[in-house]
Amino acid sequence: MSQLYFLQFFAPDIIASFLGTIQPYKTDFFDVFKRVSKTIKGPIHLGTKIERINRGRQPSIQYRDAKGRYSNTQLCSDFIIAFPPTSKALKESGLVLSTAERSLFAPVGVNGYFSSAVRMDKLGDNLTVSQALPNPLEPFKPEGQPVYLTPLHPESDIVNVYSADDPAHPSATRVKGHLLRDLSKINKNLNNAHAQGTKVAASDIRAFSGQIDYFPHVGPKALADGWYKKFNALQGTDHTYFTSGLNSFELVEYTIRAARDLVKQHF
Structure with missing residues:
Protein backbone atom coordinates (compact mmCIF):
# COMPACT_ATOMS: atom_id res chain seq x y z
CA MET A 1 0.00 0.00 0.00
CA PHE A 30 12.35 34.87 -5.32
CA ASP A 31 10.25 35.99 -8.29
CA VAL A 32 7.40 33.79 -7.06
CA PHE A 33 7.56 35.37 -3.60
CA LYS A 34 7.49 38.86 -5.13
CA ARG A 35 4.40 38.01 -7.19
CA VAL A 36 2.60 36.43 -4.24
CA SER A 37 3.43 39.39 -1.98
CA LYS A 38 1.37 41.64 -4.25
CA THR A 39 -1.75 39.60 -3.42
CA ILE A 40 -1.36 40.02 0.36
CA LYS A 41 -3.21 43.01 1.81
CA GLY A 42 -1.56 43.18 5.22
CA PRO A 43 2.06 43.97 6.11
CA ILE A 44 4.76 41.35 5.60
CA HIS A 45 7.34 41.24 8.40
CA LEU A 46 10.83 40.21 7.30
CA GLY A 47 13.89 39.78 9.53
CA THR A 48 11.61 39.15 12.49
CA LYS A 49 12.10 36.86 15.48
CA ILE A 50 8.94 35.50 17.08
CA GLU A 51 9.48 35.35 20.83
CA ARG A 52 6.18 33.88 21.94
CA ILE A 53 2.87 32.70 20.52
CA ASN A 54 0.03 33.22 23.00
CA ARG A 55 -2.98 30.97 22.33
CA GLY A 56 -5.13 32.20 25.21
CA ARG A 57 -8.47 34.01 25.12
CA GLN A 58 -6.95 36.79 22.99
CA PRO A 59 -4.45 35.10 20.64
CA SER A 60 -1.35 37.14 19.92
CA ILE A 61 2.23 36.99 18.71
CA GLN A 62 5.07 38.70 20.53
CA TYR A 63 7.90 39.51 18.13
CA ARG A 64 11.00 41.63 17.69
CA ASP A 65 12.47 42.85 14.39
CA ALA A 66 16.19 42.81 13.64
CA LYS A 67 16.72 46.45 14.65
CA GLY A 68 14.11 46.73 17.38
CA ARG A 69 15.07 47.17 21.01
CA TYR A 70 11.54 46.45 22.19
CA SER A 71 9.06 43.65 21.61
CA ASN A 72 5.91 44.22 19.60
CA THR A 73 2.59 42.44 19.95
CA GLN A 74 0.24 41.52 17.12
CA LEU A 75 -3.30 40.38 17.92
CA CYS A 76 -4.51 37.40 15.91
CA SER A 77 -7.70 35.51 15.17
CA ASP A 78 -5.91 32.25 14.29
CA PHE A 79 -2.41 30.89 13.75
CA ILE A 80 -1.32 28.96 10.67
CA ILE A 81 1.97 27.13 11.21
CA ALA A 82 3.33 26.80 7.68
CA PHE A 83 6.57 24.87 8.19
CA PRO A 84 7.42 21.22 8.93
CA PRO A 85 6.18 20.64 12.51
CA THR A 86 9.15 18.92 14.05
CA SER A 87 9.42 19.21 17.83
CA LYS A 88 12.56 21.34 17.50
CA ALA A 89 11.07 23.77 14.97
CA LEU A 90 7.86 24.18 16.95
CA LYS A 91 9.79 24.91 20.13
CA GLU A 92 11.95 27.50 18.37
CA SER A 93 8.84 29.21 16.98
CA GLY A 94 7.75 30.31 20.45
CA LEU A 95 4.81 27.91 20.49
CA VAL A 96 4.11 26.20 23.83
CA LEU A 97 2.83 22.76 22.86
CA SER A 98 -0.02 20.98 24.56
CA THR A 99 0.40 17.39 25.75
CA ALA A 100 -1.52 16.15 22.70
CA GLU A 101 0.68 18.19 20.34
CA ARG A 102 3.91 17.00 21.95
CA SER A 103 2.79 13.40 21.59
CA LEU A 104 1.59 13.87 18.01
CA PHE A 105 4.63 15.68 16.65
CA ALA A 106 7.32 13.70 18.51
CA PRO A 107 7.68 11.10 15.68
CA VAL A 108 7.90 13.71 12.89
CA GLY A 109 11.28 13.55 11.19
CA VAL A 110 12.95 15.21 8.21
CA HIS A 217 7.34 12.42 7.51
CA VAL A 218 6.36 9.88 10.14
CA GLY A 219 7.29 6.22 10.26
CA PRO A 220 5.22 3.10 9.47
CA LYS A 221 4.18 2.51 13.10
CA ALA A 222 2.81 6.04 13.50
CA LEU A 223 0.93 5.69 10.20
CA ALA A 224 -0.53 2.34 11.26
CA ASP A 225 -1.62 3.88 14.57
CA GLY A 226 -3.73 6.48 12.75
CA TRP A 227 -1.35 9.42 12.87
CA TYR A 228 -3.10 11.42 10.14
CA LYS A 229 -6.52 10.91 11.72
CA LYS A 230 -5.17 12.40 14.95
CA PHE A 231 -3.44 15.19 13.01
CA ASN A 232 -6.60 16.20 11.17
CA ALA A 233 -8.62 16.10 14.40
CA LEU A 234 -6.15 18.50 16.02
CA GLN A 235 -6.53 21.18 13.32
CA GLY A 236 -8.11 24.32 14.74
CA THR A 237 -7.50 23.46 18.40
CA ASP A 238 -6.45 26.58 20.32
CA HIS A 239 -6.85 28.66 17.14
CA THR A 240 -3.96 26.74 15.52
CA TYR A 241 -3.67 25.11 12.10
CA PHE A 242 -0.72 23.25 10.59
CA THR A 243 0.19 23.06 6.92
CA SER A 244 3.39 21.89 5.20
CA GLY A 245 4.61 19.08 3.01
CA LEU A 246 3.59 16.77 5.86
CA ASN A 247 -0.10 17.38 5.07
CA SER A 248 0.31 15.66 1.72
CA PHE A 249 3.69 15.14 0.03
CA GLU A 250 6.87 17.23 -0.22
CA LEU A 251 6.31 18.52 -3.73
CA VAL A 252 5.48 22.19 -4.32
CA GLU A 253 2.26 21.43 -6.19
CA TYR A 254 0.86 19.07 -3.57
CA THR A 255 1.93 21.23 -0.64
CA ILE A 256 -0.04 24.10 -2.18
CA ARG A 257 -3.03 21.82 -2.80
CA ALA A 258 -2.98 20.67 0.83
CA ALA A 259 -2.89 24.29 2.05
CA ARG A 260 -5.88 25.16 -0.15
CA ASP A 261 -7.76 22.14 1.19
CA LEU A 262 -7.06 23.33 4.74
CA VAL A 263 -8.54 26.75 3.96
CA LYS A 264 -11.63 25.22 2.31
CA GLN A 265 -12.30 22.93 5.27
CA HIS A 266 -11.75 25.36 8.14
CA PHE A 267 -12.23 28.95 6.92
Whole structure:
Protein backbone atom coordinates (compact mmCIF):
# COMPACT_ATOMS: atom_id res chain seq x y z
CA MET A 1 0.00 0.00 0.00
CA SER A 2 2.84 2.41 0.72
CA GLN A 3 4.00 2.07 -2.90
CA LEU A 4 0.52 2.92 -4.18
CA TYR A 5 0.37 5.95 -1.87
CA PHE A 6 3.69 7.16 -3.25
CA LEU A 7 2.70 6.66 -6.90
CA GLN A 8 -0.47 8.75 -6.68
CA PHE A 9 1.63 11.93 -6.58
CA PHE A 10 3.54 11.27 -9.80
CA ALA A 11 1.78 13.08 -12.60
CA PRO A 12 2.94 12.32 -16.18
CA ASP A 13 5.11 15.44 -16.39
CA ILE A 14 6.87 14.56 -13.12
CA ILE A 15 7.59 10.99 -14.25
CA ALA A 16 8.83 12.21 -17.64
CA SER A 17 11.19 14.72 -16.01
CA PHE A 18 12.66 11.98 -13.81
CA LEU A 19 13.14 9.75 -16.86
CA GLY A 20 14.79 12.62 -18.74
CA THR A 21 12.32 12.65 -21.62
CA ILE A 22 11.28 16.24 -20.87
CA GLN A 23 13.16 19.07 -19.21
CA PRO A 24 11.69 19.86 -15.77
CA TYR A 25 10.26 23.33 -15.27
CA LYS A 26 12.59 25.65 -13.42
CA THR A 27 11.66 28.81 -11.61
CA ASP A 28 13.24 31.45 -9.44
CA PHE A 29 11.30 31.33 -6.16
CA PHE A 30 12.35 34.87 -5.32
CA ASP A 31 10.25 35.99 -8.29
CA VAL A 32 7.40 33.79 -7.06
CA PHE A 33 7.56 35.37 -3.60
CA LYS A 34 7.49 38.86 -5.13
CA ARG A 35 4.40 38.01 -7.19
CA VAL A 36 2.60 36.43 -4.24
CA SER A 37 3.43 39.39 -1.98
CA LYS A 38 1.37 41.64 -4.25
CA THR A 39 -1.75 39.60 -3.42
CA ILE A 40 -1.36 40.02 0.36
CA LYS A 41 -3.21 43.01 1.81
CA GLY A 42 -1.56 43.18 5.22
CA PRO A 43 2.06 43.97 6.11
CA ILE A 44 4.76 41.35 5.60
CA HIS A 45 7.34 41.24 8.40
CA LEU A 46 10.83 40.21 7.30
CA GLY A 47 13.89 39.78 9.53
CA THR A 48 11.61 39.15 12.49
CA LYS A 49 12.10 36.86 15.48
CA ILE A 50 8.94 35.50 17.08
CA GLU A 51 9.48 35.35 20.83
CA ARG A 52 6.18 33.88 21.94
CA ILE A 53 2.87 32.70 20.52
CA ASN A 54 0.03 33.22 23.00
CA ARG A 55 -2.98 30.97 22.33
CA GLY A 56 -5.13 32.20 25.21
CA ARG A 57 -8.47 34.01 25.12
CA GLN A 58 -6.95 36.79 22.99
CA PRO A 59 -4.45 35.10 20.64
CA SER A 60 -1.35 37.14 19.92
CA ILE A 61 2.23 36.99 18.71
CA GLN A 62 5.07 38.70 20.53
CA TYR A 63 7.90 39.51 18.13
CA ARG A 64 11.00 41.63 17.69
CA ASP A 65 12.47 42.85 14.39
CA ALA A 66 16.19 42.81 13.64
CA LYS A 67 16.72 46.45 14.65
CA GLY A 68 14.11 46.73 17.38
CA ARG A 69 15.07 47.17 21.01
CA TYR A 70 11.54 46.45 22.19
CA SER A 71 9.06 43.65 21.61
CA ASN A 72 5.91 44.22 19.60
CA THR A 73 2.59 42.44 19.95
CA GLN A 74 0.24 41.52 17.12
CA LEU A 75 -3.30 40.38 17.92
CA CYS A 76 -4.51 37.40 15.91
CA SER A 77 -7.70 35.51 15.17
CA ASP A 78 -5.91 32.25 14.29
CA PHE A 79 -2.41 30.89 13.75
CA ILE A 80 -1.32 28.96 10.67
CA ILE A 81 1.97 27.13 11.21
CA ALA A 82 3.33 26.80 7.68
CA PHE A 83 6.57 24.87 8.19
CA PRO A 84 7.42 21.22 8.93
CA PRO A 85 6.18 20.64 12.51
CA THR A 86 9.15 18.92 14.05
CA SER A 87 9.42 19.21 17.83
CA LYS A 88 12.56 21.34 17.50
CA ALA A 89 11.07 23.77 14.97
CA LEU A 90 7.86 24.18 16.95
CA LYS A 91 9.79 24.91 20.13
CA GLU A 92 11.95 27.50 18.37
CA SER A 93 8.84 29.21 16.98
CA GLY A 94 7.75 30.31 20.45
CA LEU A 95 4.81 27.91 20.49
CA VAL A 96 4.11 26.20 23.83
CA LEU A 97 2.83 22.76 22.86
CA SER A 98 -0.02 20.98 24.56
CA THR A 99 0.40 17.39 25.75
CA ALA A 100 -1.52 16.15 22.70
CA GLU A 101 0.68 18.19 20.34
CA ARG A 102 3.91 17.00 21.95
CA SER A 103 2.79 13.40 21.59
CA LEU A 104 1.59 13.87 18.01
CA PHE A 105 4.63 15.68 16.65
CA ALA A 106 7.32 13.70 18.51
CA PRO A 107 7.68 11.10 15.68
CA VAL A 108 7.90 13.71 12.89
CA GLY A 109 11.28 13.55 11.19
CA VAL A 110 12.95 15.21 8.21
CA ASN A 111 15.59 14.15 5.71
CA GLY A 112 19.23 15.20 6.11
CA TYR A 113 19.02 17.67 3.24
CA PHE A 114 21.42 20.50 2.38
CA SER A 115 21.53 23.03 -0.46
CA SER A 116 24.48 24.96 -1.85
CA ALA A 117 25.39 27.41 -4.57
CA VAL A 118 28.69 26.34 -6.13
CA ARG A 119 30.77 28.01 -8.83
CA MET A 120 31.56 25.46 -11.54
CA ASP A 121 32.73 25.35 -15.14
CA LYS A 122 29.98 25.33 -17.75
CA LEU A 123 28.54 21.82 -17.50
CA GLY A 124 26.73 21.98 -20.82
CA ASP A 125 23.51 23.44 -22.13
CA ASN A 126 20.24 22.66 -20.36
CA LEU A 127 21.69 19.95 -18.13
CA THR A 128 20.70 18.59 -14.76
CA VAL A 129 22.80 15.96 -12.99
CA SER A 130 21.56 13.40 -10.47
CA GLN A 131 23.16 10.54 -8.59
CA ALA A 132 23.15 7.22 -10.46
CA LEU A 133 21.55 4.32 -8.58
CA PRO A 134 23.14 0.85 -8.86
CA ASN A 135 19.66 -0.57 -8.31
CA PRO A 136 16.84 1.81 -9.28
CA LEU A 137 14.47 -0.08 -6.96
CA GLU A 138 16.60 0.57 -3.89
CA PRO A 139 17.11 4.03 -2.36
CA PHE A 140 20.64 5.37 -2.06
CA LYS A 141 22.36 5.58 1.31
CA PRO A 142 22.66 9.26 2.34
CA GLU A 143 26.27 9.89 3.35
CA GLY A 144 26.64 13.62 2.65
CA GLN A 145 27.00 13.26 -1.11
CA PRO A 146 25.52 15.66 -3.70
CA VAL A 147 22.53 13.95 -5.30
CA TYR A 148 21.18 16.61 -7.67
CA LEU A 149 22.58 19.73 -9.28
CA THR A 150 21.26 22.14 -11.84
CA PRO A 151 22.27 25.57 -13.19
CA LEU A 152 19.24 27.86 -13.03
CA HIS A 153 20.60 30.61 -15.28
CA PRO A 154 22.45 29.91 -18.57
CA GLU A 155 24.58 33.05 -18.22
CA SER A 156 25.79 32.17 -14.73
CA ASP A 157 28.55 29.81 -13.57
CA ILE A 158 26.72 29.21 -10.27
CA VAL A 159 25.09 25.80 -9.90
CA ASN A 160 22.42 24.84 -7.38
CA VAL A 161 23.49 21.67 -5.57
CA TYR A 162 21.40 19.50 -3.27
CA SER A 163 23.05 17.00 -0.92
CA ALA A 164 21.72 14.19 1.28
CA ASP A 165 23.19 13.14 4.60
CA ASP A 166 22.30 10.77 7.42
CA PRO A 167 19.22 12.38 9.04
CA ALA A 168 20.13 10.94 12.44
CA HIS A 169 23.62 12.49 12.42
CA PRO A 170 23.81 15.29 9.81
CA SER A 171 27.20 16.94 9.37
CA ALA A 172 27.83 20.15 7.45
CA THR A 173 31.56 19.35 7.41
CA ARG A 174 30.94 15.98 5.76
CA VAL A 175 28.60 17.53 3.18
CA LYS A 176 31.12 20.26 2.26
CA GLY A 177 33.86 17.64 1.92
CA HIS A 178 31.75 15.71 -0.56
CA LEU A 179 31.02 18.90 -2.49
CA LEU A 180 34.74 19.48 -3.05
CA ARG A 181 35.63 15.87 -3.88
CA ASP A 182 32.61 14.78 -5.88
CA LEU A 183 31.99 17.96 -7.86
CA SER A 184 35.66 18.14 -8.87
CA LYS A 185 35.10 14.90 -10.82
CA ILE A 186 32.38 16.41 -13.00
CA ASN A 187 33.48 20.06 -13.10
CA LYS A 188 33.71 20.15 -16.90
CA ASN A 189 31.62 20.22 -20.05
CA LEU A 190 29.67 17.00 -19.66
CA ASN A 191 28.68 17.03 -23.32
CA ASN A 192 32.34 16.51 -24.23
CA ALA A 193 33.58 13.01 -23.37
CA HIS A 194 37.22 14.17 -23.58
CA ALA A 195 36.90 17.26 -21.38
CA GLN A 196 39.19 17.45 -18.36
CA GLY A 197 37.74 18.21 -14.94
CA THR A 198 38.74 21.24 -12.87
CA LYS A 199 39.18 21.02 -9.11
CA VAL A 200 36.47 22.71 -7.06
CA ALA A 201 37.97 24.80 -4.24
CA ALA A 202 36.42 25.82 -0.93
CA SER A 203 36.12 29.39 -2.24
CA ASP A 204 33.84 28.07 -5.02
CA ILE A 205 31.16 27.25 -2.47
CA ARG A 206 29.46 30.62 -2.70
CA ALA A 207 26.54 29.84 -0.38
CA PHE A 208 25.72 26.98 1.94
CA SER A 209 22.36 26.62 3.65
CA GLY A 210 23.07 24.17 6.40
CA GLN A 211 20.47 21.50 7.01
CA ILE A 212 16.97 22.18 5.68
CA ASP A 213 13.81 20.73 7.24
CA TYR A 214 12.96 18.85 4.06
CA PHE A 215 10.43 16.09 3.48
CA PRO A 216 8.67 15.92 6.87
CA HIS A 217 7.34 12.42 7.51
CA VAL A 218 6.36 9.88 10.14
CA GLY A 219 7.29 6.22 10.26
CA PRO A 220 5.22 3.10 9.47
CA LYS A 221 4.18 2.51 13.10
CA ALA A 222 2.81 6.04 13.50
CA LEU A 223 0.93 5.69 10.20
CA ALA A 224 -0.53 2.34 11.26
CA ASP A 225 -1.62 3.88 14.57
CA GLY A 226 -3.73 6.48 12.75
CA TRP A 227 -1.35 9.42 12.87
CA TYR A 228 -3.10 11.42 10.14
CA LYS A 229 -6.52 10.91 11.72
CA LYS A 230 -5.17 12.40 14.95
CA PHE A 231 -3.44 15.19 13.01
CA ASN A 232 -6.60 16.20 11.17
CA ALA A 233 -8.62 16.10 14.40
CA LEU A 234 -6.15 18.50 16.02
CA GLN A 235 -6.53 21.18 13.32
CA GLY A 236 -8.11 24.32 14.74
CA THR A 237 -7.50 23.46 18.40
CA ASP A 238 -6.45 26.58 20.32
CA HIS A 239 -6.85 28.66 17.14
CA THR A 240 -3.96 26.74 15.52
CA TYR A 241 -3.67 25.11 12.10
CA PHE A 242 -0.72 23.25 10.59
CA THR A 243 0.19 23.06 6.92
CA SER A 244 3.39 21.89 5.20
CA GLY A 245 4.61 19.08 3.01
CA LEU A 246 3.59 16.77 5.86
CA ASN A 247 -0.10 17.38 5.07
CA SER A 248 0.31 15.66 1.72
CA PHE A 249 3.69 15.14 0.03
CA GLU A 250 6.87 17.23 -0.22
CA LEU A 251 6.31 18.52 -3.73
CA VAL A 252 5.48 22.19 -4.32
CA GLU A 253 2.26 21.43 -6.19
CA TYR A 254 0.86 19.07 -3.57
CA THR A 255 1.93 21.23 -0.64
CA ILE A 256 -0.04 24.10 -2.18
CA ARG A 257 -3.03 21.82 -2.80
CA ALA A 258 -2.98 20.67 0.83
CA ALA A 259 -2.89 24.29 2.05
CA ARG A 260 -5.88 25.16 -0.15
CA ASP A 261 -7.76 22.14 1.19
CA LEU A 262 -7.06 23.33 4.74
CA VAL A 263 -8.54 26.75 3.96
CA LYS A 264 -11.63 25.22 2.31
CA GLN A 265 -12.30 22.93 5.27
CA HIS A 266 -11.75 25.36 8.14
CA PHE A 267 -12.23 28.95 6.92
